[in-house]
Amino acid sequence: MLRALSTAFVVLSTLSLSAAAGAQTQGSRRTVAFEGARLIIGDGSAPIESGVLVVQDGRITAVGPKGNVTIPGGATHVNVTGRTIMPALVNAHVHIGYEGYTSWSAKNYTPQNVLDHLRREVYYGVAATQSVGSSPTDASIAFVRDQQAGKFPVASRFFFMPGMAPPNGGPDAILIKGTKELNTVYEVSTGADARAAVQGMAAKNIKQVKIWVDDRRGTYPKMTPEVYNAIIEEAHKHGMLVNAHAIQMADQKAVIRAGADVLVHTVQNEPIDDELMALLRDKKPYWTTVIGLGDRSEACDHDPFVDATYPEKALEDIRAKDCAPPPATAANRERILAANLPKYVANGARLVLGTDAGIDARHAFGWADHHEIARWVRSGISPMDAIVAATSRPATLLGIQDLGSLAVGKSADFLLLTANPLDDIRNTRRIDKVYIKGAALDRDKMAAEFRGEKN
Ligand SMILES: [Zn+2]
Numbered sequence: 001m002l003r004a005l006s007t008a009f010v011v012l013s014t015l016s017l018s019a020a021a022g023a024q025t026q027g028s029r030r031t032v033a034f035e036g037a038r039l040i041i042g043d044g045s046a047p048i049e050s051g052v053l054v055v056q057d058g059r060i061t062a063v064g065p066k067g068n069v070t071i072p073g074g075a076t077h078v079n080v081t082g083r084t085i086m087p088a089l090v091n092a093h094v095h096i097g098y099e100g101y102t103s104w105s106a107k108n109y110t111p112q113n114v115l116d117h118l119r120r121e122v123y124y125g126v127a128a129t130q131s132v133g134s135s136p137t138d139a140s141i142a143f144v145r146d147q148q149a150g151k152f153p154v155a156s157r158f159f160f161m162p163g164m165a166p167p168n169g170g171p172d173a174i175l176i177k178g179t180k181e182l183n184t185v186y187e188v189s190t191g192a193d194a195r196a197a198v199q200g201m202a203a204k205n206i207k208q209v210k211i212w213v214d215d216r217r218g219t220y221p222k223m224t225p226e227v228y229n230a231i232i233e234e235a236h237k238h239g240m241l242v243n244a245h246a247i248q249m250a251d252q253k254a255v256i257r258a259g260a261d262v263l264v265h266t267v268q269n270e271p272i273d274d275e276l277m278a279l280l281r282d283k284k285p286y287w288t289t290v291i292g293l294g295d296r297s298e299a300c301d302h303d304p305f306v307d308a309t310y311p312e313k314a315l316e317d318i319r320a321k322d323c324a325p326p327p328a329t330a331a332n333r334e335r336i337l338a339a340n341l342p343k344y345v346a347n348g349a350r351l352v353l354g355t356d357a358g359i360d361a362r363h364a365f366g367w368a369d370h371h372e373i374a375r376w377v378r379s380g381i382s383p384m385d386a387i388v389a390a391t392s393r394p395a396t397l398l399g400i401q402d403l404g405s406l407a408v409g410k411s412a413d414f415l416l417l418t419a420n421p422l423d424d425i426r427n428t429r430r431i432d433k434v435y436i437k438g439a440a441l442d443r444d445k446m447a448a449e450f451r452g453e454k455n
Pocket residue numbers: 093094095132290356
């Protein structure tokens with residue numbers, strides 16, 4: 001199966017060589033000065049209210065307040081007064097490849113579909129996207145190589161990590177159908193197996209690994225401390241980071257104590273306690289909340305921002321089965337999240353954007369990023385902290401040097417917004433243009449492609 005997938009990737013690469021001309025590899029070669037916009041840098045510093053951003057050959061070459069920036073002669077001047085520019089987003093947690101919008105299965109897992117998901121992410125302003133634990137390793141390595149070689153049309157940069165679980169453990173009910181069929185999760189039952197698997201990943205230059213630790217309220221085999229301690233120790237020996245799936249407070253404490261680098265999921269059934277907060281202060285793990293998947297789908301709301309990229313049939317299906325009013329338990333969950341989120345952050349959890357998109361069309365690639373960011377703010381995170389957690393911090397986590405902030409030398413990947421997200425975080429949706437390597441995407445054409453419309 002893996003061999004077949006790799007072959008398919010090679011075929012796609014060859015076919016798309018001519019079609020891929022443009023933005024991903026070259027970007028814009030002109031020098032462009034964007035003048036007058038509010039610049040949100042992405043590192044948490046105060047915004048520049050009337051700024052200048054100079055882009056040359058797809059890179060940022062100057063940034064600062066108007067009057068402080070020398071614009072090179074011959075530059076194209078673009079007046080963006082009244083607009084806001086912020087860095088493109090980075091999503092550290094999705095499940096790419098299986099979603100088909102009108103179907104969901106391992107059969108959908110083709111390089112074309114991986115590319116489709118990455119193009120949906122970039123359409124919504126996400127410049128890099130990491131698939132966590134569910135991607136076939138060798139096919140993914142081939143895809144990354146081909147994308148870096150410029151063989152695909154413009155898309156979010158693809159990152160992935162393998163997953164590890166006890167035999168017959170791993171992802172939740174839906175995702176596991178795909179990972180089982182493609183045999184993507186490394187199933188390990190002893191410390192020695194675990195170390196050997198991690199060594200194999202390190203040999204392939206893989207930088208992160210995902211582990212499923214908890215037993216989903218008794219329905220899954222639980223990863224033993226012997227195994228996760230071995231994984232974490234071996235991974236750290238090779239400079240790899242460990243992402244740990246744990247939804248219950250006791251499991252979160254256990255994996256943080258064991259040294260997991262990235263905490264996946266949020267305790268949302270009880271208030272977090274002093275012991276967990278002390279562990280957060282001590283270890284300061286990165287933290288992908290992936291809360292949105294548990295929310296009512298925004299596809300129920302008839303919001304053009306969300307609907308623009310769905311095939312009509314997919315919207316009809318979601319609205320037929322997933323748009324009941326929120327259950328009575330939703331208010332309680334909301335209260336706990338509003339209490340817990342600021343506590344996680346205040347105690348040192350390093351919040352990073354992740355959405356879990358790809359498991360179900362009701363919570364899909366791209367718009368789900370904006371959903372997650374807005375719901376953080378609804379639960380007490382400031383808009384500025386939310387933007388940092390969606391830009392520079394996940395870029396650091398993924399080891400991406402040239403994304404995440406508006407700074408000299410970075411790739412010119414940014415959102416041009418018609419309203420200020422520091423006033424209302426939902427303004428991250430007011431996208432006029434998305435620039436990747438200094439070139440604006442043709443978003444209308446892309447949306448038509450996602451809806452399945454022929455030109
Ligand atoms: Zn996930």
